[in-house]
Amino acid sequence: MRDVVFTRQGWFPAVVRCENGLCIELAAGADANHDPRVFRFPVDEVRAAVIEADLRRHLLLWSAVLPLCGDAGSQGDLDVEAAVALLDPTLLGTPDEVDALFRGIRWDWRLLMAHGGDIDLLDDGKVWAALSEATVTPDRRRVEEYEVNRRRAQRGVTLAPLDTAILRFTGQYVHGATLPKRLPDEVDPELLPDVLRVIATAERATTGMRIGLDPRHGRGVTDKAAWERVATVAEEAVRAAHPELADDAVATVRFLMCSEVRDRSKNLPEEDDAEGVGDRAGGPGGVRTARLTFTDDKEVAQPWAPGDSRTAGAAFWEFVASRSAPDNEVFTIEDEQLGEGLQLHFYADSVARITTVTRGEGASEPEYRVEYTLVDGLDGFRTRVRAFVDGGCAALDPHGPWTADLAELERARTRRREANS
Known part of the structure; x- marks a missing residue:
């Protein structure tokens, strides 16, 4: 059985009638399922009447009891004896007795501040005077601003x-x-x-x-x-x-x-869409006429053909976004008609341009020339993709230096690392 005798609003402690008489009931803290815990401790008619008549004393009692609820944690019991011991000095004590009590106990200053407590008086421990203009409705933002300003002060x-x-x-x-x-x-x-x-x-x-x-x-x-x-x-x-x-x-x-x-x-188009890229067949800024194939390190391939709804560069980066993963960081654009390709190594910040020297006939294997250069971030990759789509491997000449020597590439990487450090 539970009948509410008096409550203000929100989370204020309520006076309820239970099987054993009047109790103060409040929700505080949370259980293991993150649901609010409900605590009760006894109160008599006289002190319940004070709670109903006096907002200031109601708030002070709430502030004093909350730390006891915190001590109970998610499963423990409320220290009922300690809670009951707070009733008389908080609800019946003189202003001086109230201040003396609060100088010797833990209390929730955020609660009092949120309900209109004067910040300077609260800091001085003058809780009675601090609540002379207490409000039923809390102002949580006031507490947040106080705390953030205190942290700013700590940072100077x-x-x-x-x-x-x-x-x-x-x-x-x-x-x-x-x-x-x-x-x-x-x-x-x-x-x-x-x-x-x-x-x-x-x-x-x-x-x-x-x-x-x-x-x-x-x-x-x-x-x-x-x-x-x-x-x-x-x-x-x-x-x-x-x-x-x-x-x-x-x-x-x-x-x-x-x-x-x-x-x-x-809301802007993919960056490469605005570049007007072309190829050697269509001329720089023209319309690409050669087909391309995009592949990743998992041997997944995607073709691109002139007339597709997206430019080659935009389509390639969409392919990268859809396939990129920590174990899939090598992507290639191949122009089979020209026998050329551009391979991007995201994990190593490098690219390789691949040119077919001889295509191979019969039992002979094709011969390739592979040259490498380091890349500085995403913009570096984008620049080289754009150049390759526009003009093949020859258009990559200005975006080097290029080397076929992997050892030289690593020396260049070391020099860059030392310069950056």
Whole structure:
């Protein structure tokens, strides 16, 4: 049997009538299934009447009991004796007695702050005075902002009003890991023009940039190098025009620009579609007339023919995105008519161009010339794919240096690694 005698709203502890009389009932913590645990401990009519009449004392009791619920964990029992011992000093004590009690026990300051507790008075342990304007409805955001500002203070960060306004504009004042937005209503109207000027600085700097996908890692994976390029351009522009801004404000503008450039890029055609690539038969920028075959390291092949709905480059990168995996990082484009191919080694940041020297007749094997060069990231791979699709192996000449000596390739790799370190 359970009848609710009094409750306020939400998660407030309720006074209920159980089989053994009146009890205080509250939900706190979670069990092994992540469902809220419900705790009860006895109360009499006099103290129940105080809970109903006095919001301040109701909140103080709740704040004092919550740590006991936490001690019970997911399966333990509430220390009923300790909970009952809190009733008299919290519900019947003088303001001084209440403050004295809270100086000697654990209590949930977040709860009191959320329900309107004065932050400075709570910090001083003056809980009674702190709740003079207590509210039934909690303001969780107030607690979140307090905690994030405390963490900023620990990092030695001090935000000026414009810094704060920029963070509120992007919705990252509290949660820096959330995707930034544009929330002008969150900003003081007097500061909004200054915020928009900062945003405009970053927008002008990143106009025309794009952040596409990185097909080397499958579908839907953002190109990290392109993201970093946009971030760097945005940050440099903002710091040059607004050197007074704190790092947190600059970082949120940088994040906003990258997110928006990435979203715009989703609606643009595959990068290679816009290049007007051709081949030696059609001429640079013309229409490719030769067929191509794409293959991966698992010997899966996909043909491409002139007149297909996508350009050769776009179709190849779609093939890569659909087939790429940690154990499948070698892809080839072959022009059988010309006897040429381009092989991409994603795991090694290198490519090989393959040219048929003799095609082989009868029992004789064909002879190939294989030359290698290192590649710098996805853009390097894209550049060479575009050149090969446009003009075959000859068009790759400027994108070297090329070597047939694998030992020399490894020496070049070592030199690059040392230079980067």
